[in-house]
Amino acid sequence: MPTVQYPLRVRVYGGRNTHAARELPISGGRETACEYFIDAEADNHWLPGTDPVTCRRCQRALERGDSLI
Numbered sequence: 001m002p003t004v005q006y007p008l009r010v011r012v013y014g015g016r017n018t019h020a021a022r023e024l025p026i027s028g029g030r031e032t033a034c035e036y037f038i039d040a041e042a043d044n045h046w047l048p049g050t051d052p053v054t055c056r057r058c059q060r061a062l063e064r065g066d067s068l069i
């Protein structure tokens with residue numbers, strides 16, 4: 001099983017947590033490690049990939065290091 005990587009960091013519109021995110025290979029959309037589909041039209045705040053993840057569900061997903069698919 002390949003490990004799913006979440007190299008992006010995003011604070012979604014209206015949210016306060018920093019999520020880990022990735023681009024979906026087929027649709028070109030983006031989703032967070034906590035399985036939130038990111039609305040590309042929304043005013044999301046993208047952060048450097050080195051920023052710490054503050055969303056607890058994302059943190060758990062990253063600690064598990066496995067696929068959420």
Ligand SMILES: [Zn+2]
Binds near residue numbers: 020034055057058
């Ligand atoms: Zn999250």
